[in-house]
Amino acid sequence: MLPWPLLAGLILAFGLGDLSGTSALDFSSVWHRVALWMVGLAGFAALAIGSGWFSARQFSRLYEGLPVRRFTLWLARVLEVLALALFGWAMLGLEWPRIVAWNLGARNTILVDDILIIAPFLIELLVLWSAEYPIERLLRHGGTRSGFWPYLRLRIRQTAGLLLPLLLIYGLGQDLLVRAFPDYRESSAGQLGMLAVVATCIMLASPVFVRLSCPTRRLEDGPLRDRLERLARRSGFPCRDILVWETGGSLLNAGITGALPFFRYVLLTDALIQRLDAAEIEAVFGHEIGHVKHRHLVFFGLFFVGSVGLLSLVEVGLQSLTGVLPMVPQTWLGVSLGEILEWGVALAVLGTYFFFVFGFLSRRFERQADVFGCRAVSCTSGECPPHLDPNCPIAQEEAPRSVCPSGVRIFAQALSSVAFFNGMSVQAPSWRHGSIADRIAFVEKLENHPESLRHFDRHILRLRLTLLVLLVLGTLASLLLHDGSVLAF
Numbered sequence: 001m002l003p004w005p006l007l008a009g010l011i012l013a014f015g016l017g018d019l020s021g022t023s024a025l026d027f028s029s030v031w032h033r034v035a036l037w038m039v040g041l042a043g044f045a046a047l048a049i050g051s052g053w054f055s056a057r058q059f060s061r062l063y064e065g066l067p068v069r070r071f072t073l074w075l076a077r078v079l080e081v082l083a084l085a086l087f088g089w090a091m092l093g094l095e096w097p098r099i100v101a102w103n104l105g106a107r108n109t110i111l112v113d114d115i116l117i118i119a120p121f122l123i124e125l126l127v128l129w130s131a132e133y134p135i136e137r138l139l140r141h142g143g144t145r146s147g148f149w150p151y152l153r154l155r156i157r158q159t160a161g162l163l164l165p166l167l168l169i170y171g172l173g174q175d176l177l178v179r180a181f182p183d184y185r186e187s188s189a190g191q192l193g194m195l196a197v198v199a200t201c202i203m204l205a206s207p208v209f210v211r212l213s214c215p216t217r218r219l220e221d222g223p224l225r226d227r228l229e230r231l232a233r234r235s236g237f238p239c240r241d242i243l244v245w246e247t248g249g250s251l252l253n254a255g256i257t258g259a260l261p262f263f264r265y266v267l268l269t270d271a272l273i274q275r276l277d278a279a280e281i282e283a284v285f286g287h288e289i290g291h292v293k294h295r296h297l298v299f300f301g302l303f304f305v306g307s308v309g310l311l312s313l314v315e316v317g318l319q320s321l322t323g324v325l326p327m328v329p330q331t332w333l334g335v336s337l338g339e340i341l342e343w344g345v346a347l348a349v350l351g352t353y354f355f356f357v358f359g360f361l362s363r364r365f366e367r368q369a370d371v372f373g374c375r376a377v378s379c380t381s382g383e384c385p386p387h388l389d390p391n392c393p394i395a396q397e398e399a400p401r402s403v404c405p406s407g408v409r410i411f412a413q414a415l416s417s418v419a420f421f422n423g424m425s426v427q428a429p430s431w432r433h434g435s436i437a438d439r440i441a442f443v444e445k446l447e448n449h450p451e452s453l454r455h456f457d458r459h460i461l462r463l464r465l466t467l468l469v470l471l472v473l474g475t476l477a478s479l480l481l482h483d484g485s486v487l488a489f
């Protein structure tokens, strides 16, 4: 649920090893650097406000939605990348962490130094959100609801609710570790262990993040709640509560949070409940249960930690690369050419890896969850029609083995409605989910074919095992090859 620009900002701020140097800068140099960054920020603000205003004007002129919507999204991505570049420059070129640690004297404080380090990025985000307001208002609220301050407050709450617990877990974890094992930083294994502990804590505590960052309420008692609770029982899926996520009726979405059964919530947005009928909501709920029953979240945690180990092999390669290159002493705004090259290659490898490997895995897992969603509303008879709703009194309280044609229809209808009411085209490509059209075509191929269903499950199992073996081997190799710091690339 962590938005990618925030994740990238966190990696820039804390994932690059210790950048705080060993001494303070002199006073005039600090002012010079802050002024330079402010000039950069002013340029970024002008660009963001200009493009926000331009896309809002285009949108109101040609209300015909999709092309303008796509253009707006594309523009937002470009601005996010620019914001990250500006922050990266502050971190590496202007030595912001050094100013925080020595000039502001925040070294060895809990949480304060972390917040100060990421502060330039948060300021950039505030500028970006403010600039996006005119177009966001038109896109999400049809130009009527929500003033500027409630809009900005909601965005701040969404980010702070994710960021603060994350920083707290990371900062406290590091502090305790340094106290218990003073030289854990010296060894790769220690750093990987730290990362695994942080990842586990985040997964266990994720409901706290979600409840802090999204306004929610309990789904009221009634036929819908009964139906969903029955489905949860039928699928052997314990959860603490079912929550309605208030979005002002602007978004159709659902999610699940928490790795522990007694501390796990399912979230359905208000618009999803208003727009879909009970069986369709049940299918969406089934999709979310599918993610848990197939342990996707746990696998992503393993994948993340293993990837850090695997990717640190890149550092070994980069070190030999920079040995071959003649070091160019020339610097540009405080960054040397060699550094730019090293960073460029590292970021390109990281980006390519996540785009292809994570994207592929995520789309496979979504398919598996889709199948679970269809199964949740399928009948057990296998002879359909006539379709026997799993909630009618004579239906058996057991999960059906296969997907029936009516189950597939209900699930496909739910997906189409989600696309339609979110103003998306069913053809629109999605990196993490795949397009709605592809997802519908996939589940339609499976109806009444238990053998292709088994084939697909085996395929996913093979994929998981292969990845796991590769990640373990990569991590072991990087631990053996260089026992320096795993994360310092």
Ligand SMILES: [Zn+2]
Pocket: 287, 291, 366, 369
């Ligand atoms: Zn999903």
Ligand SMILES: [Zn+2]
Pocket: 378, 379, 383, 384, 385, 386, 387, 388, 404, 405, 406, 407
């Ligand atoms: Zn049926």
